[in-house]
Amino acid sequence: MAAPLEIRNSPTGKIFPAFGPFLIGGIFAFGALQGLASGASGGNVLWIALLSAACLGLGAFIARGAFDTSVKVTLDSQGFRDARAGDVLVPWNKVMSVHLASGGKGAAMLNFELTEEPPDAIKYAAANAFGLMPFGKTTVHMEISSLDIQGQDMIEAVKKFAPHVVVRS
Structure with a gap:
């Protein structure tokens, strides 16, 4: 029996997306300081300062994941579980197929087609918001970027743990 595959956050996968909000927050902060220096209306400067704080907060929220070293996804001979989406085991016997959303090395999403609807903890997770639509009710979306x-x-690991699962391109 193969050892389980435990997958954690990638520090670069969390830090790089935080650069945008930090940059925009810095630009707004500079604008607020310029507004104060030029004697602009306090109300307008306050709005710009609040936008700056919101962007900087968003950047910090995104970047904090880089320091989270806990296991996020586990694949083993029983099935897979994603701690970010309810941490519920999905057995391999309920998985019909798997495919990368955009194919190739830079794919950001792995889609599992199940034989039935996923458990509620997975169905209502943020990554599976499309599952609430009338289409794709048996698909589990796993963000992997x-x-x-x-x-x-990930595809190779699925092939190893569940050879019966069809890999679609």
């Missing part, structure tokens, strides 16, 4: 593994490596 922020994990320390490439999409093709």
Whole structure:
């Protein structure tokens, strides 16, 4: 029996997306300081300062994941579980197929087609918001761009643990 594959956050997968909000927050902060220096209306400067604080807060919220070293996704001979989406085991016998959302090395999403609807904890997770639509009710979406593994490596692990699962391209 193969050892379980435990996948954690990728520090670079969490830090790089935080650069945008930090940059925008810095630009707004500079604008607020310029407004104060030029004697602009206090109300307008306050709005710009609040936008700056919101962007900087968003950047910090995104970047904090880089320091989270806990296991996010586990694949083993029983099935897979995603701690970010309810931490519920999905057995391999309920998985019909798997595919990378955009194919290739840079894919950001791994989609599992199940034989039945996923448990509620997974169905109502943020990554599976499309599952609430009338289409795709049996698909589990797993975001992988922020994990320390490439999409093709995930596909190879699925092949190893569940050879019956069809890999679609």
